[in-house]
Amino acid sequence: xxxxxxxxxxxxxxxxxxxxxxDVSFQVGKxxxxxxxxxxxxxxxxxxxxxxxxxxxxxxxVRVLGKDPFRQRREVRRHCGIMLQxxxxxxxxxxxxxxxxxxxxISRPSTVDEGLERLDLARRRDVRVKQLSGGEKRRLDLxxxxxxxxxxxFLDEPTTGLDPESRKATWEVIRELLGEGTTxxxxxxxxxxxxxxxxxxxxxxxxxxxxxxxxxxVLDRERAxxxxxxxxxxxxxxxxPTVGGEIDLDRLAAGRMHIRTRDxxxxxxxxxxxxxxxxxxxxxxxxxxxxxxxxxxxxxxxxSEIAGDDNKVVA
Amino acid sequence: xxxxxxxxxxxxLKLLSRNxxxxxxxxxxxxxxxxxxxxxxxxSPHAIGWAVPTTLILLLLFGMTGYITSAGSLSARxxxxxxxxxxxxxxxxxxxxxxxxxxxxxxxxxxxALVLVVTGFAGSAVPTNPVLLVLVLIAGTVLAVTAGMATSxxxxxSEQAQTAAMPFFLVLLGSGVWASFDIAxxxxxxxxxxxxxxxxxxxxxxxxxxxxFVGQLADGLPALGVLAVWVLIGxxxxxxxxxxxxxxx
Numbered sequence: 001x002x003x004x005x006x007x008x009x010x011x012x013x014x015x016x017x018x019x020x021x022x023d024v025s026f027q028v029g030k031x032x033x034x035x036x037x038x039x040x041x042x043x044x045x046x047x048x049x050x051x052x053x054x055x056x057x058x059x060x061x062v063r064v065l066g067k068d069p070f071r072q073r074r075e076v077r078r079h080c081g082i083m084l085q086x087x088x089x090x091x092x093x094x095x096x097x098x099x100x101x102x103x104x105x106i107s108r109p110s111t112v113d114e115g116l117e118r119l120d121l122a123r124r125r126d127v128r129v130k131q132l133s134g135g136e137k138r139r140l141d142l143x144x145x146x147x148x149x150x151x152x153x154f155l156d157e158p159t160t161g162l163d164p165e166s167r168k169a170t171w172e173v174i175r176e177l178l179g180e181g182t183t184x185x186x187x188x189x190x191x192x193x194x195x196x197x198x199x200x201x202x203x204x205x206x207x208x209x210x211x212x213x214x215x216x217x218v219l220d221r222e223r224a225x226x227x228x229x230x231x232x233x234x235x236x237x238x239x240x241p242t243v244g245g246e247i248d249l250d251r252l253a254a255g256r257m258h259i260r261t262r263d264x265x266x267x268x269x270x271x272x273x274x275x276x277x278x279x280x281x282x283x284x285x286x287x288x289x290x291x292x293x294x295x296x297x298x299x300x301x302x303x304s305e306i307a308g309d310d311n312k313v314v315a
Numbered sequence: 316x317x318x319x320x321x322x323x324x325x326x327x328l329k330l331l332s333r334n335x336x337x338x339x340x341x342x343x344x345x346x347x348x349x350x351x352x353x354x355x356x357x358x359s360p361h362a363i364g365w366a367v368p369t370t371l372i373l374l375l376l377f378g379m380t381g382y383i384t385s386a387g388s389l390s391a392r393x394x395x396x397x398x399x400x401x402x403x404x405x406x407x408x409x410x411x412x413x414x415x416x417x418x419x420x421x422x423x424x425x426x427x428a429l430v431l432v433v434t435g436f437a438g439s440a441v442p443t444n445p446v447l448l449v450l451v452l453i454a455g456t457v458l459a460v461t462a463g464m465a466t467s468x469x470x471x472x473s474e475q476a477q478t479a480a481m482p483f484f485l486v487l488l489g490s491g492v493w494a495s496f497d498i499a500x501x502x503x504x505x506x507x508x509x510x511x512x513x514x515x516x517x518x519x520x521x522x523x524x525x526x527x528f529v530g531q532l533a534d535g536l537p538a539l540g541v542l543a544v545w546v547l548i549g550x551x552x553x554x555x556x557x558x559x560x561x562x563x564x
Contacts, residue, residue, distance in 0.1 A: 077405045
């Protein structure tokens with residue numbers, strides 16, 4: 001069995017009467033990247049900061065390397081790197097001075113140049129932090145988080161504000177760290193980021209984990225899709241392909257065949273067979289597995305509908 | 316010096332030194348005050364005559380440099396998430412706080428020392444009990460920064476910190492002014508229990524030419540006790556209300 005570096009059990013977090021996180025549980029193994037996804041206000045950052053030890057849980061338990069990160073903060077922090085959602089730098093210090101300050105704050109700092117080179121900030125070393133762009137500040141933040149070669153790395157929206165090139169460079173750094181055995185807890189708005197980096201993930205909605213598991217397990221929740229324009233002259237009502245998936249009749253009436261299926265390969269073969277039999281060209285043909293985007297939007301939509309229903313009851 | 320504390324202290328000093336206006340004001344203000352004391356106090360060699368203006372200047376420095384600056388600085392650092400950032404490291408809360416406040420403490424002590432040294436050399440006031448005077452400086456500075464920590468705890472933003480600091484600043488300075496009216500005849504219990512009265516009592520003892528060194532220290536114990544209680548109140552309120560990051564909800 002894999003060692004659990006992070007263990008979160010039935011976590012509840014509150015701000016006064018407002019319960020920001022409800023019954024959240026997950027474990028993260030050594031060398032694994034676990035991503036927390038969700039809409040704004042879903043509870044990702046509150047969960048992250050509770051696991052980091054910034055706040056105590058209202059109830060439930062959190063263990064980092066077997067220790068309570070809130071009560072044993074100093075012992076836990078020795079092994080952790082934290083990249084906050086917002087930087088919190090002293091704007092009048094230079095990049096170099098900020099790194100030097102941080103080197104004094106941790107017990108096993110790596111060299112200044114290592115971080116600067118790795119995240120391409122070497123030429124900005126003497127620039128004051130307040131003069132850096134938003135993306136450069138995020139990179140400086142990542143340098144500080146990784147300066148102590150942490151066993152556990154907390155990344156709260158690490159690539160927000162970065163251009164695509166810098167985002168990819170950041171992903172490379174994260175992959176290198178994973179290769180070195182670092183355990184990572186990541187929150188992100190970018191589904192692509194989670195698809196690229198995460199071994200396992202959870203999607204949070206309204207303070208709860210709506211779905212979690214490996215990428216495949218999460219994607220399995222949503223059906224794959226096949227779509228194409230209904231061939232001209234074909235009466236779709238009497239000549240439907242024999243597929244196991246569900247055909248969207250509203251779209252069919254509008255001239256577009258849209259099939260949602262759990263078995264993409266089988267239904268794709270059926271569509272091809274049908275197309276050959278009727279010698280019907282498949283214009284604007286598309287077939288794809290569900291993406292994290294589909295799962296995410298499905299959950300958000302589902303959540304809104306439930307909230308809408310609740311509102312109706314209340315009204 | 317603890318490495319963590321040293322790192323924060325160095326960073327804070329750099330930040331302070333980069334604000335030229337603050338650096339100049341921090342040096343000129345005590346020099347001007349000392350000059351005023353020397354000029355006006357030449358004919359007041361008597362302990363009480365000298366202690367009153369000296370106390371008021373010390374209280375002004377404790378209040379402005381020590382108290383208002385620490386309350387504002389902690390609130391601004393919290394708003395900027397700088398305190399939260401420092402808390403991401405391995406340092407304990409006490410070390411982070413002391414590190415951030417250390418330049419305020421150093422500047423307050425340096426300003427007070429500057430006033431006392433200039434007046435000691437250029438004026439007619441040489442303390443008969445410098446140890447007691449040093450204890451006043453330490454106790455007053457610690458009182459100012461712990462009160463600053465407590466005030467920043469009950470302040471929602473750095474903009475409000477200056478206003479929120481006014482009442483205690485006025486208590487600090489006002490109690491010294493109030494005590495100065497009766498210092499010649501003896502302070503009442505309320506005057507003795509307020510920080511300004513306690514500081515005045517101690518400064519008077521430090522310049523008193525009639526008592527013995529040990530006797531002055533013994534006589535100063537009640538006033539030192541009063542300052543210690545004020546420090547304790549600041550620590551308790553600070554521990555209860557101090558926040559490391561802006562209120563989210």
